[in-house]
Amino acid sequence: MGIKERKERHKEDLKQLILDTAKSLFTRYGYEATSIRKIAAEIEFSPTTIYLYYKDKSDIIYALHQEGFKLLSDRFVTLSNVEHPFERLKAMGRTYIQFALENSDFYELMFIMREPLDFLDTHCGEMDGDGWPEGDATFNSLIMTIMQCQEYGYFKGHETKTFALLVWSTVHGLCSLTVHGHLEHIVKNRQFFDSGISAMEASFNSFLQMLESMK
Protein backbone atom coordinates (compact mmCIF):
# COMPACT_ATOMS: atom_id res chain seq x y z
CA MET A 1 0.00 0.00 0.00
CA GLY A 2 2.28 2.76 -1.29
CA ILE A 3 -0.54 5.23 -1.70
CA LYS A 4 -1.36 5.15 1.98
CA GLU A 5 2.26 5.81 2.77
CA ARG A 6 2.34 8.74 0.39
CA LYS A 7 -0.69 10.19 2.10
CA GLU A 8 0.92 9.61 5.45
CA ARG A 9 3.99 11.46 4.25
CA HIS A 10 1.84 14.28 2.93
CA LYS A 11 0.21 14.47 6.31
CA GLU A 12 3.60 14.63 8.01
CA ASP A 13 4.65 17.29 5.51
CA LEU A 14 1.71 19.52 6.35
CA LYS A 15 2.36 19.10 10.05
CA GLN A 16 5.95 20.14 9.42
CA LEU A 17 4.83 23.04 7.23
CA ILE A 18 2.63 24.33 10.04
CA LEU A 19 5.54 24.13 12.47
CA ASP A 20 7.95 25.79 10.04
CA THR A 21 5.46 28.59 9.43
CA ALA A 22 4.92 29.00 13.15
CA LYS A 23 8.68 29.11 13.67
CA SER A 24 9.10 31.68 10.91
CA LEU A 25 6.38 33.97 12.27
CA PHE A 26 7.72 33.47 15.77
CA THR A 27 11.31 34.26 14.82
CA ARG A 28 10.41 37.26 12.67
CA TYR A 29 7.58 38.89 14.61
CA GLY A 30 7.62 37.30 18.06
CA TYR A 31 5.06 35.50 20.17
CA GLU A 32 2.28 38.03 19.65
CA ALA A 33 2.21 37.48 15.91
CA THR A 34 2.12 33.72 16.19
CA SER A 35 -1.60 33.08 16.33
CA ILE A 36 -3.30 30.04 14.88
CA ARG A 37 -5.21 32.27 12.48
CA LYS A 38 -2.04 33.93 11.23
CA ILE A 39 -0.29 30.61 10.71
CA ALA A 40 -3.32 29.41 8.78
CA ALA A 41 -3.39 32.55 6.64
CA GLU A 42 0.32 32.17 5.88
CA ILE A 43 -0.08 28.62 4.54
CA GLU A 44 -3.46 29.47 2.97
CA PHE A 45 -5.50 26.96 4.92
CA SER A 46 -8.44 27.55 7.17
CA PRO A 47 -7.65 27.97 10.89
CA THR A 48 -9.49 24.79 11.79
CA THR A 49 -7.17 22.71 9.61
CA ILE A 50 -4.40 23.39 12.13
CA TYR A 51 -6.41 21.43 14.69
CA LEU A 52 -6.21 18.31 12.51
CA TYR A 53 -2.44 18.32 13.07
CA TYR A 54 -2.01 19.90 16.49
CA LYS A 55 -4.25 19.38 19.48
CA ASP A 56 -4.32 23.03 20.46
CA LYS A 57 -2.12 26.09 20.64
CA SER A 58 -0.04 24.80 23.53
CA ASP A 59 0.84 21.82 21.31
CA ILE A 60 2.37 24.18 18.72
CA ILE A 61 4.02 26.22 21.46
CA TYR A 62 5.54 23.05 22.87
CA ALA A 63 6.85 22.04 19.44
CA LEU A 64 8.44 25.49 19.08
CA HIS A 65 9.94 25.14 22.54
CA GLN A 66 11.51 21.87 21.35
CA GLU A 67 12.96 23.67 18.31
CA GLY A 68 14.53 26.14 20.72
CA PHE A 69 16.17 23.34 22.68
CA LYS A 70 17.59 21.96 19.43
CA LEU A 71 19.19 25.33 18.75
CA LEU A 72 20.68 25.52 22.25
CA SER A 73 21.81 21.92 22.09
CA ASP A 74 23.65 22.63 18.82
CA ARG A 75 25.62 25.31 20.61
CA PHE A 76 26.36 23.14 23.62
CA VAL A 77 27.76 20.15 21.67
CA THR A 78 30.69 22.25 20.41
CA LEU A 79 31.69 22.77 24.03
CA SER A 80 32.42 19.08 24.56
CA ASN A 81 35.85 19.87 23.09
CA VAL A 82 36.75 21.93 26.13
CA GLU A 83 38.60 19.46 28.28
CA HIS A 84 38.92 21.16 31.62
CA PRO A 85 35.50 21.01 33.30
CA PHE A 86 35.79 24.43 34.89
CA GLU A 87 36.66 26.03 31.57
CA ARG A 88 33.74 24.15 30.06
CA LEU A 89 31.45 25.38 32.82
CA LYS A 90 32.44 28.97 32.10
CA ALA A 91 31.92 28.44 28.37
CA MET A 92 28.49 26.93 29.03
CA GLY A 93 27.50 30.03 30.95
CA ARG A 94 28.68 32.33 28.18
CA THR A 95 26.94 30.21 25.55
CA TYR A 96 23.71 30.13 27.53
CA ILE A 97 23.72 33.91 27.93
CA GLN A 98 24.57 34.50 24.29
CA PHE A 99 21.75 32.21 23.23
CA ALA A 100 19.30 34.06 25.46
CA LEU A 101 20.33 37.42 24.02
CA GLU A 102 20.29 36.31 20.39
CA ASN A 103 17.12 34.22 20.63
CA SER A 104 15.17 36.00 23.33
CA ASP A 105 11.80 34.77 22.05
CA PHE A 106 12.96 31.18 22.13
CA TYR A 107 14.52 31.72 25.53
CA GLU A 108 11.19 32.93 26.83
CA LEU A 109 9.44 29.85 25.46
CA MET A 110 12.05 27.52 26.91
CA PHE A 111 12.67 28.92 30.36
CA ILE A 112 10.06 31.52 31.23
CA MET A 113 6.63 30.79 29.77
CA ARG A 114 4.28 28.32 31.39
CA GLU A 115 2.54 27.13 28.20
CA PRO A 116 5.02 24.42 27.14
CA LEU A 117 4.96 22.87 30.62
CA ASP A 118 1.18 23.15 30.68
CA PHE A 119 1.10 21.09 27.50
CA LEU A 120 3.27 18.42 29.12
CA ASP A 121 0.96 18.30 32.13
CA THR A 122 -2.39 18.23 30.38
CA HIS A 123 -1.67 16.33 27.17
CA CYS A 124 1.33 14.13 27.91
CA GLY A 125 2.64 12.07 30.79
CA GLU A 126 -0.08 12.56 33.32
CA MET A 127 1.74 11.09 36.32
CA ASP A 128 3.97 8.72 34.33
CA GLY A 129 5.87 11.12 32.02
CA ASP A 130 9.39 12.12 32.96
CA GLY A 131 8.37 15.69 33.69
CA TRP A 132 10.27 17.76 31.16
CA PRO A 133 12.64 15.84 28.90
CA GLU A 134 14.25 18.87 27.19
CA GLY A 135 14.91 20.72 30.42
CA ASP A 136 16.11 17.55 32.07
CA ALA A 137 18.68 16.81 29.37
CA THR A 138 20.06 20.35 29.50
CA PHE A 139 20.21 20.36 33.29
CA ASN A 140 21.89 16.96 33.28
CA SER A 141 24.80 18.23 31.20
CA LEU A 142 25.25 21.01 33.74
CA ILE A 143 25.20 18.54 36.62
CA MET A 144 27.83 16.38 34.88
CA THR A 145 30.13 19.32 34.30
CA ILE A 146 29.83 20.48 37.89
CA MET A 147 30.49 16.94 39.11
CA GLN A 148 33.70 16.92 37.10
CA CYS A 149 34.62 20.32 38.51
CA GLN A 150 34.22 18.86 41.98
CA GLU A 151 36.61 16.06 41.03
CA TYR A 152 39.09 18.83 40.31
CA GLY A 153 38.54 20.20 43.80
CA TYR A 154 35.97 22.91 43.05
CA PHE A 155 32.83 23.60 45.09
CA LYS A 156 33.79 21.46 48.04
CA GLY A 157 31.06 20.80 50.56
CA HIS A 158 28.31 21.60 48.08
CA GLU A 159 25.89 18.91 46.97
CA THR A 160 26.23 18.55 43.19
CA LYS A 161 22.60 18.88 42.05
CA THR A 162 21.90 21.65 44.53
CA PHE A 163 24.92 23.59 43.33
CA ALA A 164 23.98 22.99 39.69
CA LEU A 165 20.58 24.50 40.39
CA LEU A 166 22.28 27.45 42.03
CA VAL A 167 24.49 28.05 38.98
CA TRP A 168 21.55 27.71 36.61
CA SER A 169 19.43 30.08 38.70
CA THR A 170 22.10 32.75 38.70
CA VAL A 171 22.60 32.71 34.95
CA HIS A 172 18.89 32.34 34.28
CA GLY A 173 18.19 35.24 36.63
CA LEU A 174 20.54 37.47 34.64
CA CYS A 175 18.97 36.34 31.36
CA SER A 176 15.40 36.68 32.61
CA LEU A 177 15.95 40.20 33.94
CA THR A 178 17.67 41.20 30.70
CA VAL A 179 15.26 39.60 28.23
CA HIS A 180 12.26 41.23 29.88
CA GLY A 181 13.85 44.66 30.14
CA HIS A 182 14.03 44.90 33.93
CA LEU A 183 17.80 45.18 33.96
CA GLU A 184 17.75 47.92 31.34
CA HIS A 185 15.37 49.95 33.48
CA ILE A 186 17.57 49.51 36.54
CA VAL A 187 20.78 50.38 34.76
CA LYS A 188 19.18 53.57 33.35
CA ASN A 189 20.29 56.59 35.36
CA ARG A 190 22.85 54.59 37.31
CA GLN A 191 26.36 54.46 36.00
CA PHE A 192 27.58 50.89 36.12
CA PHE A 193 31.33 51.66 36.17
CA ASP A 194 33.49 49.54 33.88
CA SER A 195 32.60 51.27 30.62
CA GLY A 196 32.52 49.06 27.58
CA ILE A 197 30.83 46.03 29.06
CA SER A 198 27.23 45.74 30.12
CA ALA A 199 26.03 45.40 33.69
CA MET A 200 25.09 41.84 32.86
CA GLU A 201 28.57 40.96 31.62
CA ALA A 202 30.10 42.61 34.66
CA SER A 203 27.88 40.57 36.97
CA PHE A 204 28.58 37.38 35.10
CA ASN A 205 32.32 38.05 35.38
CA SER A 206 31.86 38.69 39.08
CA PHE A 207 30.12 35.33 39.28
CA LEU A 208 32.96 33.54 37.50
CA GLN A 209 35.47 35.21 39.80
CA MET A 210 33.40 33.97 42.72
CA LEU A 211 33.32 30.41 41.39
CA GLU A 212 37.02 30.49 40.59
CA SER A 213 37.81 31.28 44.21
CA MET A 214 35.96 28.16 45.35
CA LYS A 215 38.81 25.74 44.85
Next chain:
Amino acid sequence: MGIKERKERHKEDLKQLILDTAKSLFTRYGYEATSIRKIAAEIEFSPTTIYLYYKDKSDIIYALHQEGFKLLSDRFVTLSNVEHPFERLKAMGRTYIQFALENSDFYELMFIMREPLDFLDTHCGEMDGDGWPEGDATFNSLIMTIMQCQEYGYFKGHETKTFALLVWSTVHGLCSLTVHGHLEHIVKNRQFFDSGISAMEASFNSFLQMLESMK
Protein backbone atom coordinates in the same frame (compact mmCIF):
# COMPACT_ATOMS: atom_id res chain seq x y z
CA MET B 1 -16.72 75.41 45.98
CA GLY B 2 -17.39 72.37 48.15
CA ILE B 3 -19.40 70.60 45.51
CA LYS B 4 -16.52 70.46 43.09
CA GLU B 5 -14.38 68.94 45.80
CA ARG B 6 -16.99 66.31 46.54
CA LYS B 7 -17.08 65.35 42.88
CA GLU B 8 -13.32 65.20 42.85
CA ARG B 9 -13.39 62.89 45.82
CA HIS B 10 -16.05 60.73 44.19
CA LYS B 11 -13.85 60.51 41.13
CA GLU B 12 -10.90 59.46 43.24
CA ASP B 13 -13.11 56.95 45.03
CA LEU B 14 -14.19 55.29 41.81
CA LYS B 15 -10.59 55.13 40.60
CA GLN B 16 -9.69 53.46 43.88
CA LEU B 17 -12.68 51.12 43.65
CA ILE B 18 -11.55 49.99 40.21
CA LEU B 19 -8.06 49.30 41.53
CA ASP B 20 -9.37 47.47 44.60
CA THR B 21 -11.61 45.33 42.43
CA ALA B 22 -8.76 44.60 40.07
CA LYS B 23 -6.58 43.67 43.05
CA SER B 24 -9.27 41.41 44.44
CA LEU B 25 -9.83 39.58 41.15
CA PHE B 26 -6.08 39.39 40.62
CA THR B 27 -5.37 37.99 44.09
CA ARG B 28 -8.25 35.51 44.00
CA TYR B 29 -8.22 34.29 40.42
CA GLY B 30 -4.90 35.43 38.95
CA TYR B 31 -3.92 37.48 35.94
CA GLU B 32 -6.15 35.63 33.47
CA ALA B 33 -9.32 36.60 35.31
CA THR B 34 -8.37 40.25 35.57
CA SER B 35 -9.86 41.61 32.36
CA ILE B 36 -11.30 45.09 32.00
CA ARG B 37 -14.69 43.59 31.27
CA LYS B 38 -14.63 41.48 34.43
CA ILE B 39 -13.58 44.41 36.59
CA ALA B 40 -16.42 46.43 35.08
CA ALA B 41 -18.94 43.64 35.69
CA GLU B 42 -17.79 43.35 39.30
CA ILE B 43 -18.40 47.02 40.08
CA GLU B 44 -21.51 47.10 37.82
CA PHE B 45 -20.25 49.72 35.42
CA SER B 46 -19.84 49.48 31.69
CA PRO B 47 -16.35 48.45 30.50
CA THR B 48 -15.76 51.81 28.83
CA THR B 49 -16.14 53.63 32.14
CA ILE B 50 -12.82 52.11 33.22
CA TYR B 51 -11.16 54.12 30.46
CA LEU B 52 -12.30 57.36 32.09
CA TYR B 53 -10.06 56.52 35.07
CA TYR B 54 -7.25 54.49 33.55
CA LYS B 55 -5.60 55.11 30.20
CA ASP B 56 -5.53 51.44 29.22
CA LYS B 57 -4.98 48.01 30.66
CA SER B 58 -1.24 48.50 31.18
CA ASP B 59 -2.16 51.48 33.39
CA ILE B 60 -4.14 49.18 35.71
CA ILE B 61 -1.44 46.55 35.54
CA TYR B 62 1.13 49.14 36.53
CA ALA B 63 -1.02 50.26 39.48
CA LEU B 64 -1.29 46.63 40.61
CA HIS B 65 2.48 46.27 40.23
CA GLN B 66 2.85 49.25 42.57
CA GLU B 67 0.54 47.56 45.10
CA GLY B 68 2.84 44.55 44.95
CA PHE B 69 5.86 46.71 45.75
CA LYS B 70 4.02 48.16 48.73
CA LEU B 71 3.48 44.64 50.06
CA LEU B 72 7.15 43.74 49.59
CA SER B 73 8.28 47.03 51.07
CA ASP B 74 6.18 46.36 54.20
CA ARG B 75 8.10 43.13 54.69
CA PHE B 76 11.47 44.74 54.11
CA VAL B 77 11.04 47.58 56.61
CA THR B 78 10.91 45.12 59.50
CA LEU B 79 14.40 43.96 58.51
CA SER B 80 15.96 47.34 59.34
CA ASN B 81 16.14 46.06 62.92
CA VAL B 82 18.74 43.49 61.92
CA GLU B 83 21.97 45.27 62.75
CA HIS B 84 24.65 43.16 61.17
CA PRO B 85 24.52 43.80 57.41
CA PHE B 86 25.33 40.22 56.47
CA GLU B 87 22.55 38.88 58.68
CA ARG B 88 20.27 41.49 57.13
CA LEU B 89 21.32 40.42 53.63
CA LYS B 90 20.44 36.82 54.42
CA ALA B 91 17.09 37.88 55.89
CA MET B 92 16.38 39.97 52.79
CA GLY B 93 16.92 36.93 50.62
CA ARG B 94 14.62 34.79 52.72
CA THR B 95 11.97 37.52 52.78
CA TYR B 96 12.19 38.02 49.03
CA ILE B 97 11.77 34.30 48.38
CA GLN B 98 8.92 33.97 50.85
CA PHE B 99 7.15 36.91 49.22
CA ALA B 100 7.55 35.34 45.77
CA LEU B 101 6.10 32.04 46.96
CA GLU B 102 3.19 33.56 48.86
CA ASN B 103 2.33 36.20 46.25
CA SER B 104 3.40 34.55 43.04
CA ASP B 105 0.97 36.57 40.90
CA PHE B 106 2.30 39.82 42.31
CA TYR B 107 5.86 38.58 41.89
CA GLU B 108 5.17 37.92 38.24
CA LEU B 109 3.80 41.43 37.78
CA MET B 110 6.73 43.00 39.61
CA PHE B 111 9.72 41.11 38.26
CA ILE B 112 8.72 39.01 35.26
CA MET B 113 6.03 40.59 33.12
CA ARG B 114 6.81 43.28 30.58
CA GLU B 115 3.50 45.16 30.82
CA PRO B 116 4.28 47.42 33.80
CA LEU B 117 7.56 48.52 32.23
CA ASP B 118 5.79 49.03 28.90
CA PHE B 119 3.44 51.41 30.67
CA LEU B 120 6.39 53.38 32.04
CA ASP B 121 7.92 53.62 28.59
CA THR B 122 4.89 54.60 26.57
CA HIS B 123 2.83 56.68 29.01
CA CYS B 124 5.32 58.10 31.48
CA GLY B 125 8.82 59.50 31.50
CA GLU B 126 9.61 59.31 27.83
CA MET B 127 13.34 60.00 28.08
CA ASP B 128 13.16 62.05 31.29
CA GLY B 129 11.58 59.58 33.77
CA ASP B 130 13.84 57.76 36.16
CA GLY B 131 13.26 54.41 34.50
CA TRP B 132 11.54 52.33 37.13
CA PRO B 133 11.09 53.99 40.54
CA GLU B 134 9.75 50.92 42.41
CA GLY B 135 12.47 48.60 41.14
CA ASP B 136 15.09 51.24 41.74
CA ALA B 137 14.12 51.75 45.37
CA THR B 138 14.18 48.02 46.10
CA PHE B 139 17.49 47.53 44.34
CA ASN B 140 18.97 50.50 46.21
CA SER B 141 18.28 48.92 49.58
CA LEU B 142 20.11 45.82 48.39
CA ILE B 143 23.07 47.90 47.20
CA MET B 144 23.23 49.67 50.56
CA THR B 145 23.22 46.41 52.50
CA ILE B 146 25.93 44.93 50.33
CA MET B 147 28.01 48.08 50.72
CA GLN B 148 27.77 47.69 54.48
CA CYS B 149 28.74 44.03 54.16
CA GLN B 150 31.83 45.13 52.28
CA GLU B 151 32.71 47.46 55.14
CA TYR B 152 32.69 44.35 57.31
CA GLY B 153 35.13 42.68 54.93
CA TYR B 154 32.74 40.69 52.77
CA PHE B 155 32.87 40.41 48.98
CA LYS B 156 36.33 41.94 48.61
CA GLY B 157 37.32 42.83 45.07
CA HIS B 158 33.75 42.91 43.85
CA GLU B 159 32.23 46.17 42.64
CA THR B 160 29.20 46.90 44.83
CA LYS B 161 26.45 47.45 42.25
CA THR B 162 27.70 44.60 40.08
CA PHE B 163 27.69 42.24 43.03
CA ALA B 164 24.25 43.44 44.11
CA LEU B 165 22.94 42.58 40.65
CA LEU B 166 24.54 39.17 40.95
CA VAL B 167 22.83 38.50 44.26
CA TRP B 168 19.49 39.72 42.97
CA SER B 169 19.82 37.60 39.83
CA THR B 170 20.51 34.45 41.80
CA VAL B 171 17.53 34.85 44.09
CA HIS B 172 15.30 36.03 41.27
CA GLY B 173 16.41 33.08 39.17
CA LEU B 174 15.33 30.67 41.90
CA CYS B 175 12.01 32.49 42.30
CA SER B 176 11.36 32.74 38.58
CA LEU B 177 12.03 29.04 37.98
CA THR B 178 9.86 28.10 40.94
CA VAL B 179 6.93 30.45 40.29
CA HIS B 180 6.62 29.28 36.67
CA GLY B 181 6.88 25.59 37.52
CA HIS B 182 10.19 24.86 35.76
CA LEU B 183 11.90 23.83 38.96
CA GLU B 184 9.07 21.49 39.89
CA HIS B 185 9.39 19.74 36.54
CA ILE B 186 13.13 19.35 36.96
CA VAL B 187 12.92 18.06 40.51
CA LYS B 188 10.29 15.49 39.47
CA ASN B 189 11.91 12.07 39.04
CA ARG B 190 15.20 13.25 40.48
CA GLN B 191 15.70 12.84 44.19
CA PHE B 192 17.14 16.02 45.59
CA PHE B 193 18.78 14.47 48.67
CA ASP B 194 18.28 16.35 51.94
CA SER B 195 14.71 15.26 52.59
CA GLY B 196 12.51 17.78 54.30
CA ILE B 197 13.61 20.92 52.51
CA SER B 198 12.89 21.82 48.92
CA ALA B 199 15.47 21.97 46.15
CA MET B 200 15.04 25.72 46.18
CA GLU B 201 15.77 26.02 49.89
CA ALA B 202 18.77 23.74 49.50
CA SER B 203 20.14 25.90 46.69
CA PHE B 204 19.50 29.08 48.62
CA ASN B 205 21.36 27.63 51.61
CA SER B 206 24.19 26.67 49.31
CA PHE B 207 24.24 30.27 48.11
CA LEU B 208 24.39 31.63 51.64
CA GLN B 209 27.21 29.22 52.47
CA MET B 210 29.01 30.50 49.40
CA LEU B 211 28.54 34.14 50.41
CA GLU B 212 29.57 33.40 53.99
CA SER B 213 32.89 32.04 52.76
CA MET B 214 33.63 35.31 50.97
CA LYS B 215 35.03 37.13 53.97
Next chain:
DNA sequence: AAATATACTTAACACTGTTAATATTCAAAA
Protein backbone atom coordinates in the same frame (compact mmCIF):
# COMPACT_ATOMS: atom_id res chain seq x y z
C1' DA C 1 -22.42 2.30 -8.05
C1' DA C 2 -23.02 2.91 -3.15
C1' DA C 3 -20.97 3.39 1.26
C1' DT C 4 -17.37 5.06 3.86
C1' DA C 5 -13.42 7.38 5.47
C1' DT C 6 -10.33 11.50 4.97
C1' DA C 7 -9.36 16.30 4.49
C1' DC C 8 -10.96 20.56 4.74
C1' DT C 9 -14.12 24.70 5.31
C1' DT C 10 -17.92 27.63 7.04
C1' DA C 11 -20.14 29.51 10.76
C1' DA C 12 -20.49 30.23 15.21
C1' DC C 13 -19.35 30.76 20.40
C1' DA C 14 -17.27 33.13 23.93
C1' DC C 15 -13.91 35.76 24.95
C1' DT C 16 -10.21 39.94 24.71
C1' DG C 17 -8.80 45.36 24.52
C1' DT C 18 -10.28 49.56 22.65
C1' DT C 19 -12.78 53.50 20.31
C1' DA C 20 -16.51 56.54 18.30
C1' DA C 21 -20.81 58.09 18.90
C1' DT C 22 -24.57 58.76 21.89
C1' DA C 23 -27.16 59.49 26.01
C1' DT C 24 -27.64 61.06 30.76
C1' DT C 25 -26.78 63.95 34.60
C1' DC C 26 -26.27 68.03 36.93
C1' DA C 27 -23.98 72.42 38.33
C1' DA C 28 -23.32 77.08 36.49
C1' DA C 29 -24.55 80.94 33.57
C1' DA C 30 -28.08 83.68 31.12
Next chain:
DNA sequence: TTTTGAATATTAACAGTGTTAAGTATATTT
Protein backbone atom coordinates in the same frame (compact mmCIF):
# COMPACT_ATOMS: atom_id res chain seq x y z
C1' DT D 1 -36.06 79.55 35.87
C1' DT D 2 -34.63 78.11 31.83
C1' DT D 3 -30.73 77.20 28.98
C1' DT D 4 -26.11 75.89 28.23
C1' DG D 5 -22.18 73.04 28.55
C1' DA D 6 -19.12 70.16 30.68
C1' DA D 7 -18.57 65.76 33.07
C1' DT D 8 -19.88 61.10 33.32
C1' DA D 9 -21.58 56.87 31.65
C1' DT D 10 -23.45 53.82 28.09
C1' DT D 11 -24.36 51.33 23.59
C1' DA D 12 -22.59 49.49 19.61
C1' DA D 13 -19.04 48.34 17.03
C1' DC D 14 -14.14 46.99 15.37
C1' DA D 15 -10.59 43.85 15.13
C1' DG D 16 -8.64 40.47 17.16
C1' DT D 17 -8.06 35.68 19.96
C1' DG D 18 -8.64 30.16 20.70
C1' DT D 19 -11.80 26.61 19.80
C1' DT D 20 -15.76 23.54 18.34
C1' DA D 21 -19.91 21.64 15.84
C1' DA D 22 -21.66 20.87 11.64
C1' DG D 23 -21.38 20.53 6.79
C1' DT D 24 -18.97 19.63 2.19
C1' DA D 25 -16.23 17.71 -1.19
C1' DT D 26 -12.98 14.32 -2.61
C1' DA D 27 -10.99 9.96 -2.86
C1' DT D 28 -10.81 5.13 -1.37
C1' DT D 29 -12.96 0.81 -0.28
C1' DT D 30 -16.66 -2.45 -0.53
